[in-house]
Amino acid sequence: MRHTFIIARRVLLQLKGDTRFLALSVIGPLIIIYFLKLLFTTFPPYVDVKSFTIPISAFIVHFLSFILCAILLVQERTRGTLERMMIGGFSKTSIIGGYTLGYFSLATVQAISVLGESIWLFGLSYDTRTVVLLFIVIWLLAIVSVMLGIFISTFARQEAQVLPFIPLIILPSVFLTGLIIKTDGLPVWAQIIGKCLPLHYAVNIINVIIKPEYRITETLVDFGILAGYLFGLLVLASLSLKETE
Amino acid sequence: MNAIEIVNLSKNYGKIRALNNLSLDVPEGTIYGLVGPNGSGKTTLIKALVGSLRPGSGYARVLGLDPLKDKWELRKQIGYMPQSPALYDDLSARNNILFFGKAQNVPDLQNKVDEILSFVELTARADDTVRTFSGGMKKRVSLCCALIHNPKIIFLDEPTAAVDPHLKMQSWLLFQKLAQSGVTIFVSTHQMDEAMLCDKVTILRNGEILAVDTPQNILLRGKTSLKIVVDGDERNTVIDSTPKNLADELKRYGLDKGISAVELKSDNIEDIILSIVLEREKEENS
Numbered sequence: 001m002r003h004t005f006i007i008a009r010r011v012l013l014q015l016k017g018d019t020r021f022l023a024l025s026v027i028g029p030l031i032i033i034y035f036l037k038l039l040f041t042t043f044p045p046y047v048d049v050k051s052f053t054i055p056i057s058a059f060i061v062h063f064l065s066f067i068l069c070a071i072l073l074v075q076e077r078t079r080g081t082l083e084r085m086m087i088g089g090f091s092k093t094s095i096i097g098g099y100t101l102g103y104f105s106l107a108t109v110q111a112i113s114v115l116g117e118s119i120w121l122f123g124l125s126y127d128t129r130t131v132v133l134l135f136i137v138i139w140l141l142a143i144v145s146v147m148l149g150i151f152i153s154t155f156a157r158q159e160a161q162v163l164p165f166i167p168l169i170i171l172p173s174v175f176l177t178g179l180i181i182k183t184d185g186l187p188v189w190a191q192i193i194g195k196c197l198p199l200h201y202a203v204n205i206i207n208v209i210i211k212p213e214y215r216i217t218e219t220l221v222d223f224g225i226l227a228g229y230l231f232g233l234l235v236l237a238s239l240s241l242k243e244t245e
Numbered sequence: 246m247n248a249i250e251i252v253n254l255s256k257n258y259g260k261i262r263a264l265n266n267l268s269l270d271v272p273e274g275t276i277y278g279l280v281g282p283n284g285s286g287k288t289t290l291i292k293a294l295v296g297s298l299r300p301g302s303g304y305a306r307v308l309g310l311d312p313l314k315d316k317w318e319l320r321k322q323i324g325y326m327p328q329s330p331a332l333y334d335d336l337s338a339r340n341n342i343l344f345f346g347k348a349q350n351v352p353d354l355q356n357k358v359d360e361i362l363s364f365v366e367l368t369a370r371a372d373d374t375v376r377t378f379s380g381g382m383k384k385r386v387s388l389c390c391a392l393i394h395n396p397k398i399i400f401l402d403e404p405t406a407a408v409d410p411h412l413k414m415q416s417w418l419l420f421q422k423l424a425q426s427g428v429t430i431f432v433s434t435h436q437m438d439e440a441m442l443c444d445k446v447t448i449l450r451n452g453e454i455l456a457v458d459t460p461q462n463i464l465l466r467g468k469t470s471l472k473i474v475v476d477g478d479e480r481n482t483v484i485d486s487t488p489k490n491l492a493d494e495l496k497r498y499g500l501d502k503g504i505s506a507v508e509l510k511s512d513n514i515e516d517i518i519l520s521i522v523l524e525r526e527k528e529e530n531s
Binding site for chain 1: 295296297298299313316317320321323325327328329330331332333334335336340344345347348349374390
């Protein structure tokens with residue numbers, strides 16, 4: 001456990017020192033949400049743009065957390081620091097745990113800032129319980145995205161090799177998870193693919209809790225699956241992260 | 246006692262044979278040099294010994310431990326400096342060393358970091374990010390990371406490439422001091438002058454051992470070209486580079502019988518290692 005905290009502290013120190021990365025991961029989503037606002041103002045008034053706002057904000061956090069974490073971990077491999085960490089006495093689980101813990105703070109900042117901006121910019125009015133739940137969903141999705149990034153990074157030897165995973169994982173998330181259109185009308189095989197993607201469950205929860213009246217029990221299964229993704233990806237990442245060539 | 250034992254170690258990368266049935270012993274407290282051209286298997290061998298590479302066949306023992314099965318026990322006792330600096334560019338030199346020192350639970354770490362930074366002459370830049378450092382400075386920080394926990398064996402993969410001559414000599418003085426205190430240094434190098442500073446040298450090519458000997462004995466494998474001018478008549482001859490051979494050759498002319506000039510050109514360690522590698526290539530091609 002001590003090693004996990006040492007790595008988490010190092011990740012935080014790196015984040016602090018890398019202003020470009022920080023700007024990209026915190027200010028980047030805010031700018032994209034502003035662009036979203038500009039786009040939505042061009043829509044005719046009968047389109048209920050407010051129902052898309054939070055799911056799309058969650059998607060932006062999902063995408064950036066995934067891609068940035070995957071690239072950073074691949075950098076660890078290409079620069080030789082991953083090998084050095086392992087030979088230096090850090091275990092695979094402490095590396096994954098340390099990374100996840102390190103990104104906890106970033107995910108928290110991302111979730112708060114994205115949610116705050118979306119509510120303010122689009123004039124959304126939710127009660128405190130809903131806002132807290134929305135924060136938890138986006139935050140949980142960000143952590144799942146970090147885990148997904150760690151897992152995917154084990155299949156890439158160079159930063160550029162992460163890019164093919166965007167059309168494989170991220171683009172299907174846009175079309176098949178209910179982010180833009182309801183998935184009921186899709187062919188069954190497309191619905192199955194959509195249900196394999198974590199964003200599907202985050203969007204489900206968000207769509208329930210932004211309704212004026214809802215019961216928290218309606219979201220429990222989706223919350224459970226999202227948390228299951230967290231542990232599943234943790235196990236997969238631990239298994240796929242190789243200590244030896 | 247041997248710090249490292251390697252028995253019939255082989256490793257293939259697809260069709261490429263990176264290590265070919267390699268066997269060697271490294272006594273404790275020695276500076277052991279691995280010399281060879283690019284792709285000869287130096288880095289692969291070091292990676293197999295530090296447990297980051299699984300050999301295809303054969304085995305290795307480092308301090309009597311299996312690098313894969315006993316990795317946790319072993320990793321407390323070894324230091325590793327890879328060929329690339331393998332540092333965090335966004336962190337300062339101090340924070341890089343602290344990070345690897347904390348992993349090994351080094352006592353009185355802050356003072357040790359100050360000490361080692363002072364040794365590599367980086368105290369003034371200790372809190373600057375590594376990104377702003379030259380290649381040689383990064384190598385120095387990387388060396389500090391490998392040494393911070395006082396390991397019993399240090400694996401150094403080309404540690405002084407891109408380091409200036411002054412610091413290179415300082416580093417070798419440190420290696421010699423460490424070896425005198427019982428630490429084993431296993432070092433790969435391209436630089437033949439460094440091979441001369443090792444207690445023993447293994448010459449590798451295509452994953453095979455071509456020679457294992459002390460640098461002094463390897464020097465004796467070289468040739469000396471002699472140009473002797475006797476009464477205006479120039480005679481050229483090539484002899485093995487031993488003092489006895491040279492004395493015999495000179496005696497053949499009689500030391501006082503009109504010799505007006507003697508010119509000697511002995512192979513240096515670089516010539517000799519190159520000739521050993523080329524000889525093997527010739528044998529394989531014929």
